[in-house]
Structure formats: C-alpha cells, structure tokens
Ligand SMILES: [Zn+2]
C-alpha cells in the first residue's frame with residue numbers, strides 16, 4: 001500500500017481548531033482502517049472544544065462517523081467478513097470486552113484503561129482518546145479512522161444514503177434511551193427536548209410500540225417537526241401555565257415513560273413530575289459536569305416509586321438504528337440540513353452555535 005495521509009481537524013488545546021495531516025499506517029492483521037465519508041457535528045464536539053468535557057487534548061473530534069473499509073488486515077477480514085469498499089458504521093465506543101461492565105453488555109460503562117496504548121477509561125472515539133495515542137486516527141473529523149480488533153463494526157445497507165447514514169449514532173442514542181425506559185407496546189411516552197435526538201426518540205418510541213407520544217419543547221417549528229417523527233401531540237412549555245396538566249390532556253393521564261433530552265436541570269426536575277405512579281423516567285440529556293438537579297424526594301419519587309434511569313451513549317442502539325434508517329419510516333433525511341467540507345469546520349461550528357439558517361443537523365462531507 002502506498003503511503004496514505006489523512007486530513008484531520010485537531011483541537012490541540014482548549015478553544016483552538018487546526019487542520020493537520022497524519023500518516024495512515026497499514027493495518028495490523030486484527031485491525032482495519034475506515035475511510036470516513038460523513039461525520040455528524042454534535043453539540044458534544046463544541047463542549048469538548050470549550051474544555052467542558054475534561055482535558056483530552058490534542059484531540060481529533062468526531063464520534064458520529066460512517067464510511068467504508070479502506071484497508072483491512074487478514075484476521076480482521078476473516079473475523080468480520082468484510083473486505084475493502086464495504087460500507088460500515090463503527091460504534092463510537094471501543095469496549096475493552098473484558099471488564100465486568102463490558103461482559104454484562106453495558107460497555108458504555110467500560111471501566112478499563114490501557115495505559116500502554118494510551119487508551120483512557122471509557123474509550124470514546126472523538127471524545128476522550130487523545131491524538132497522542134498511536135496512530136492518532138481516533139476521531140471522525142478526518143479522512144481515516146483506526147479500527148482495532150475490539151471495535152464494534154456494523155455493515156451498512158446500500159440503501160441508506162451517506163448523509164442519512166451519518167445519523168446512525170444519534171439514532172442509536174435514541175434507541176438506548178427508549179430501551180432504558182423499557183418502552184413497550186401500548187405505553188404512553190412524554191419527551192422533553194425536540195433537538196435532533198429528541199425527534200429521533202419520538203420515532204424510536206413509536207417503533208418500539210408506544211401508543212401515544214407527546215413532545216414538550218419551547219420552539220414551535222421543532223414541535224411541528226416532532227409530529228412528523230411520530231409525536232401525536234406537542235406542548236410548548238412557554239405557552240402553557242401547567243405543563244403537567246397539558247401532558248395529562250395529551251396522553252389521557254400521566255406518562256408511562258418520560259424521556260428527558262433537553263440537558264438542563266429544570267427539564268430533569270420537570271420530568272419526574274410527568275410520570276404516572278410506578279412509571280419510568282429516562283434522563284438522557286447532558287447538563288454539564290457541574291450541574292446539580294433537585295427532585296421532590298417523597299412527593300415526586302418515593303411515594304410514587306418512580307424508576308429514574310439515566311441513559312448514557314449508544315450501547316446496544318446501533319442494530320435498531322441501522323434497521324430504522326433502512327426502513328425509512330420517518331423523514332430522517334430531512335434532519336441533515338447542512339453539509340460542509342472538512343476545511344469549513346469553523347463555518348459549520350458558527351452555524352451550529354448560533355442555530356442559524358434553521359440548522360438541525362450539520363455534517364462534514366469527507367468524500368462525496
Ligand atoms: Zn453526538
């Protein structure tokens with residue numbers, strides 16, 4: 001293989017964005033290298049840049065990537081049944097596969113690190129694996145991604161266009177949230193936060209059999225969109241005096257399952273008041289490391305035996321995500337409103353940060 005170089009966006013330190021290149025080594029027998037086609041821009045990436053999520057610098061960001069097999073070692077090809085050119089999604093977390101949490105399937109809680117390889121506890125591509133860990137191809141804002149033996153790789157059907165395929169990770173996050181809430185056929189579901197993942201949770205709840213879904217938010221255009229993603233009703237929390245009462249009216253009672261994805265403490269406090277007695281509340285929004293949340297202990301939780309279920313990352317969500325994107329029963333493609341080449345990452349961030357031009361999801365196009 002001729003020497004290949006990969007363009008990368010690098011956060012060398014907090015608040016700084018650079019374009020760089022890295023050499024792409026030939027994969028070892030158990031490894032493969034992915035050619036990235038799309039990577040989604042996530043609010044998490046902006047928080048990383050601002051230094052809100054630890055000190056992973058220098059970092060190649062990007063955890064919402066899809067692409068093709070660029071090069072593959074002999075053992076990996078046999079074990080995975082893949083060859084060069086196959087369309088794949090690689091899960092954003094690299095499980096150690098050996099710790100107790102990994103072995104029980106909760107690999108999003110993997111608690112093993114690997115100091116020799118420079119891999120931290122809870123290794124997440126584009127989030128906490130520094131570029132200093134060889135070969136430095138650990139983020140999706142790049143032409144190439146290193147895929148070691150422990151990575152979880154899924155085949156992507158040809159029928160899913162690349163732009164839509166870039167949603168595979170956020171859709172997986174939405175399915176994990178719905179699965180944490182044990183949403184079952186006939187359940188009523190209230191969702192707080194019609195951002196991209198909130199909209200996807202609405203669709204995922206319907207796919208899991210929810211009988212009625214209400215979306216709670218503050219922006220009318222997003223609430224309208226929620227109807228196209230399976231919400232039967234919406235509540236603009238700025239317009240009603242009593243959100244709880246509005247939810248009761250929309251669902252015919254309090255919700256069997258409430259899923260919060262707004263990522264603000266007030267929304268989490270509200271969430272536990274919207275569940276029926278014995279109901280489930282999923283807290284899926286990230287509020288920031290310093291945030292504390294207050295609940296009415298006896299009033300809202302104890303005497304009503306509410307199950308509070310945090311949902312973190314996307315473990316177990318990729319299979320239903322790929323199935324949902326392939327079935328295409330909801331207008332997933334409409335969520336990808338903006339496309340930028342890698343070199344325009346700062347422009348892309350500006351659009352996402354200021355929420356201008358009705359942006360919902362922006363993606364970087366590595367190769368069209
Ligand atoms: Zn994300």
Ligand SMILES: [Zn+2]
Pocket residue numbers: 095096097098099100101102103107109110111112
């Ligand atoms: Zn582990």
